[in-house]
Amino acid sequence: MTTRIRNFSIIAHIDHGKSTLADRLLERTGAITARDMKEQLLDSMDLERERGITIKARAVRILYSAADGETYELNLIDTPGHVDFSYEVARSLDAVEGALLVVDATQGVEAQTLANTYLAIEAGLEIVPVINKIDLPAAEPERVAEEVASIIGGTPEEVLQISAKTGEGIDELLEAIVARFPAPGGNPTDPLRALIFDSYFDQYRGVVCYIRVMDGTLGKGDAVRFMATGLLEHADEVGILTPEAVQVASLGPGESGYLITGVKDIDLIRVGDTVTRTDRAATEPLPGYQEPKPMVFSGLFPVEGDDFERLRDALEKLRLNDASLSYEPETSAALGFGFRCGFLGLLHMEIVRERLEREYDLDLVSTAPSVAYLATQVTGEVLEVRSPQDLPQPNALAGIEEPYVKVMMLAPSEYVGTVMELAQQRRGILGELNYLSPERVEIDYEIPLAEIVFDFFDQLKSRTRGYASLDYEPVGYRPAELAKVDILLNGQPVDAFSTIIHKDKAYVYGSGMTKRLQELIPRQMFDIPIQAAIGSRVIARETVKAKRKDVTAKCYGGDISRKRKLLERQKEGKKRMKMVGSVEVPNDAFIDALKIEDS
Amino acid sequence: MTGQPDPAGCYVHVPFCARVCPYCDFAVVAGRDELIDRYFEALLAEITMEPEAGPLGSVFVGGGTPSRVRPDLLTAVVAGLRDRFGLVDGAEVTLEANPEDWSPERAAQLARGGFSRVSFGAQSFDDGVLAELGRLHRAVELERLVDDSRAAGFASVSLDLIFGSWSESPESWHATVERAIAAGPDHVSTYALTVERGTELSRQVAAGAPGPDADDQADKYTVAVELLTGAGYVHYEVSNFARPGHECEYNRNTWAQGDYLAFGLGAHGHRKGVRRRNVRRIDAYLEVIESGQRPEAGTEHITGWDAELERAFLGIRRAEGVEAPEVAAALADDFEAEGLLAARKFEIQNGVIRMLDPLFTDAVARVVLGLAAPGE
Numbered sequence: 018m019t020t021r022i023r024n025f026s027i028i029a030h031i032d033h034g035k036s037t038l039a040d041r042l043l044e045r046t047g048a049i050t051a052r053d054m055k056e057q058l059l060d061s062m063d064l065e066r067e068r069g070i071t072i073k074a075r076a077v078r079i080l081y082s083a084a085d086g087e088t089y090e091l092n093l094i095d096t097p098g099h100v101d102f103s104y105e106v107a108r109s110l111d112a113v114e115g116a117l118l119v120v121d122a123t124q125g126v127e128a129q130t131l132a133n134t135y136l137a138i139e140a141g142l143e144i145v146p147v148i149n150k151i152d153l154p155a156a157e158p159e160r161v162a163e164e165v166a167s168i169i170g171g172t173p174e175e176v177l178q179i180s181a182k183t184g185e186g187i188d189e190l191l192e193a194i195v196a197r198f199p200a201p202g203g204n205p206t207d208p209l210r211a212l213i214f215d216s217y218f219d220q221y222r223g224v225v226c227y228i229r230v231m232d233g234t235l236g237k238g239d240a241v242r243f244m245a246t247g248l249l250e251h252a253d254e255v256g257i258l259t260p261e262a263v264q265v266a267s268l269g270p271g272e273s274g275y276l277i278t279g280v281k282d283i284d285l286i287r288v289g290d291t292v293t294r295t296d297r298a299a300t301e302p303l304p305g306y307q308e309p310k311p312m313v314f315s316g317l318f319p320v321e322g323d324d325f326e327r328l329r330d331a332l333e334k335l336r337l338n339d340a341s342l343s344y345e346p347e348t349s350a351a352l353g354f355g356f357r358c359g360f361l362g363l364l365h366m367e368i369v370r371e372r373l374e375r376e377y378d379l380d381l382v383s384t385a386p387s388v389a390y391l392a393t394q395v396t397g398e399v400l401e402v403r404s405p406q407d408l409p410q411p412n413a414l415a416g417i418e419e420p421y422v423k424v425m426m427l428a429p430s431e432y433v434g435t436v437m438e439l440a441q442q443r444r445g446i447l448g449e450l451n452y453l454s455p456e457r458v459e460i461d462y463e464i465p466l467a468e469i470v471f472d473f474f475d476q477l478k479s480r481t482r483g484y485a486s487l488d489y490e491p492v493g494y495r496p497a498e499l500a501k502v503d504i505l506l507n508g509q510p511v512d513a514f515s516t517i518i519h520k521d522k523a524y525v526y527g528s529g530m531t532k533r534l535q536e537l538i539p540r541q542m543f544d545i546p547i548q549a550a551i552g553s554r555v556i557a558r559e560t561v562k563a564k565r566k567d568v569t570a571k572c573y574g575g576d577i578s579r580k581r582k583l584l585e586r587q588k589e590g591k592k593r594m595k596m597v598g599s600v601e602v603p604n605d606a607f608i609d610a611l612k613i614e615d616s
Numbered sequence: 617m618t619g620q621p622d623p624a625g626c627y628v629h630v631p632f633c634a635r636v637c638p639y640c641d642f643a644v645v646a647g648r649d650e651l652i653d654r655y656f657e658a659l660l661a662e663i664t665m666e667p668e669a670g671p672l673g674s675v676f677v678g679g680g681t682p683s684r685v686r687p688d689l690l691t692a693v694v695a696g697l698r699d700r701f702g703l704v705d706g707a708e709v710t711l712e713a714n715p716e717d718w719s720p721e722r723a724a725q726l727a728r729g730g731f732s733r734v735s736f737g738a739q740s741f742d743d744g745v746l747a748e749l750g751r752l753h754r755a756v757e758l759e760r761l762v763d764d765s766r767a768a769g770f771a772s773v774s775l776d777l778i779f780g781s782w783s784e785s786p787e788s789w790h791a792t793v794e795r796a797i798a799a800g801p802d803h804v805s806t807y808a809l810t811v812e813r814g815t816e817l818s819r820q821v822a823a824g825a826p827g828p829d830a831d832d833q834a835d836k837y838t839v840a841v842e843l844l845t846g847a848g849y850v851h852y853e854v855s856n857f858a859r860p861g862h863e864c865e866y867n868r869n870t871w872a873q874g875d876y877l878a879f880g881l882g883a884h885g886h887r888k889g890v891r892r893r894n895v896r897r898i899d900a901y902l903e904v905i906e907s908g909q910r911p912e913a914g915t916e917h918i919t920g921w922d923a924e925l926e927r928a929f930l931g932i933r934r935a936e937g938v939e940a941p942e943v944a945a946a947l948a949d950d951f952e953a954e955g956l957l958a959a960r961k962f963e964i965q966n967g968v969i970r971m972l973d974p975l976f977t978d979a980v981a982r983v984v985l986g987l988a989a990p991g992e
Contacts, residue, residue: 576884
């Protein structure tokens with residue numbers, strides 16, 4: 018039954034040509050004609066297209082007539098491209114038996130690709146390495162092939178060489194998919210177990226789940242149960258994507274497609290959950306399911322207080338499609354009413370913020386990203402602290418633990434020293450140092466996540482001229498010597514600038530932040546002291562001196578209109594300020610103040 | 617807003633300069649002296665195009681450098697205005713002059729031709745500062761200007777000073793103010809050097825040259841106020857000081873939102889709530905007038921609450937403040953104004969808004985201009 022099915026994913030770094038390759042496969046197998054093809058069909062969101070990343074996985078079935086005369090059903094399951102979505106990547110990889118590892122012939126392997134490749138190897142997938150863009154003049158297929166071979170084993174000769182752009186090597190690739198990827202297993206007579214590897218919200222149909230049937234069959238009208246959430250529903254519609262949605266009577270083992278039940282609440286449909294039938298229920302769900310867990314937190318506040326309701330609506334709408342986004346109302350003395358949002362990672366945070374600003378036309382102030390700390394109180398109670406405001410006073414605190422991540426960095430060998438220096442500054446503990454080739458090194462560190470969320474990626478890029486890449490995964494909590502540093506403007510703590518930080522770095526943070534704010538806060542009617550303090554102990558101080566002159570020298574007959582307009586414009590400019598107590602702080606200061614360079 | 621309106625003022629612009637000062641953003645031309653006669657013909661023609669107006673209360677011939685042109689051209693303009701509109705008894709007729717152009721003969725000719733007041737671009741009594749400002753005279757030439765002008769028949773003499781250029785030390789400024797006072801003028805204007813867009817100075821500053829420092833200027837302003845008021849001058853506007861009875865009538869009228877006619881390149885006028893401005897390019901100015909048209913570049917109608925706000929923002933520049941009860945009431949309710957009131961930067965009493973610290977006039981003006989009309 019399943020011998021002529023092949024399920025596979027494509028693992029590739031941003032810009033290494035995953036979408037172009039997917040398009041080419043669809044085109045070559047006749048799933049879609051070149052003329053109809055919206056370029057890079059699989060990336061449907063504008064933002065994805067612009068940033069060249071894939072946020073949501075998609076599944077496409079294509080039929081391929083192979084050289085052996087048989088027609089194969091190829092299910093291409095697209096995976097999210099970024100570390101923030103590694104849970105979703107892992108579930109997508111659970112839905113396939115093989116993965117194409119696509120590497121740019123001019124660039125070589127990047128950390129992100131490496132991390133996903135390791136995930137695929139751990140998931141037991143067959144990996145077919147492919148070097149793309151061999152048509153480019155700067156292509157170095159031999160060098161890259163050696164690099165790839167050293168990562169996944171095997172010989173450079175087994176690495177396929179293609180150009181998704183020109184179509185060169187695509188036929189060989191299709192044959193390799195059939196020949197080298199195993200057919201899926203599964204028994205149609207077993208109880209149904211179907212893995213949800215993605216979902217999205219459709220405003221007319223409700224939640225659409227992407228599923229891969231592992232065992233049994235799922236037909237239209239079947240009564241189903243979602244095993245993790247316990248939700249009971251009926252399969253209103255079952256279908257495949259060709260890439261257009263086509264209804265089918267049922268899906269059997271090894272097949273992928275979509276399931277619509279009419280559920281409107283995306284919270285009830287979790288990626289990684291197992292769908293079974295109620296008439297013959299499976300006893301064990303498929304392995305790998307986890308509750309979505311935010312890693313990075315940041316407060317989002319509307320610049321205009323009136324926009325609070327609009328922000329709430331926008332977050333609600335975003336969440337319809339993104340169960341991993343969490344938010345709860347937060348009140349800041351400095352910034353007013355807003356939301357404490359939880360994100361899977363930094364990129365996720367950036368995407369959400371950008372979508373809120375762009376698609377919902379909101380002007381936002383966001384606070385410094387932080388992580389979730391575990392604070393043990395003297396009473397023995399353990400508290401998860403997602404915002405510096407929630408950290409108990411020092412005397413009520415028995416200890417704090419912070420999350421660590423394993424960071425994998427790939428860099429040209431001449432930057433090894435630079436990368437290590439940065440990682441050490443960020444309290445990193447060296448793991449492995451692995452020369453993939455004489456030119457490229459994999460450097461592994463365990464680093465507190467808090468050190469990563471604070472401009473680590475920008476620093477890594479700028480110190481290696483953009484050549485290094487990075488990926489990370491959580492490795493649990495560890496005790497740490499942490500302190501909460503408050504920033505006081507005119508004697509009042511500004512909650513937006515408070516941070517939890519390692520004790521050895523408190524002074525650097527405090528003095529950096531006070532100096533930065535002194536530059537960012539315009540002179541006002543009175544002296545403004547800016548202090549950094551741990552509890553009541555002031556560790557750094559600057560002053561914004563009172564403004565002494567705010568008048569134009571000349572205002573005569575010829576100046577009146579111009580002068581009035583100038584003053585009116587300046588008045589408009591003041592609207593882009595937030596009042597913090599009696600101090601006017603430019604909105605940008607909240608963002609700019611957090612970009613402290615390492616000294 | 618009371619019954620009999622004040623007589624209108626009148627501004628006449630003479631754009632010709634020997635060279636353009638690095639800080640100047642007025643409508644000026646250098647190296648186009650061949651156009652002078654043609655320009656004055658155009659000016660006289662423009663005066664005849666202006667709609668009827670009552671006798672003028674004041675005339676101000678500014679520039680540019682009006683003192684560079686032949687005195688008969690200047691006095692012909694005064695005669696033209698007198699013929700067309702009339703001048704009230706004792707009308708103030710001011711000429712702006714550069715010290716290097718001045719001579720007893722010239723002064724006498726201009727006074728005979730109707731000028732009663734002269735305002736000199738003295739700028740500084742420090743030759744280093746004068747050089748930095750691009751001025752062509754020396755400090756020593758300034759000593760006799762006042763006496764010479766009075767002897768020639770001018771009833772009022774004013775000196776303009778500029779402070780805060782980077783080469784000017786606090787001591788230099790102190791000495792400049794003292795020497796200006798010693799020269800005995802009736803009126804002194806002290807201007808903080810300002811970087812205006814599009815000027816040579818703004819290009820230099822953008823390229824990294826040191827610009828004026830606000831704290832230095834605040835110090836120097838304070839010094840000027842102390843020395844001048846100590847010498848008996850009344851500090852009657854942000855940048856202006858006068859012996860009693862010698863306030864500039866032309867400017868007083870503009871700060872009171874009065875009407876003023878305007879003639880010449882880039883000149884701005886105000887009549888009955890309409891602000892208008894002339895074209896700023898000299899060739900266009902001449903051609904338009906020679907084709908029988910008024911050289912207007914644009915107008916702006918200021919009415920109702922906006923006019924009241926404008927009157928208030930102009931009025932607070934004067935020492936006596938401005939009586940504007942509705943604006944004062946709105947201001948008293950404003951959150952930002954509260955801080956400025958608490959800091960004693962200004963006060964509101966019986967509907968009069970008055971600056972207590974003129975260095976913060978713009979801070980108050982911004983609040984004023986943002987006030988919503990009552991009931992809105």
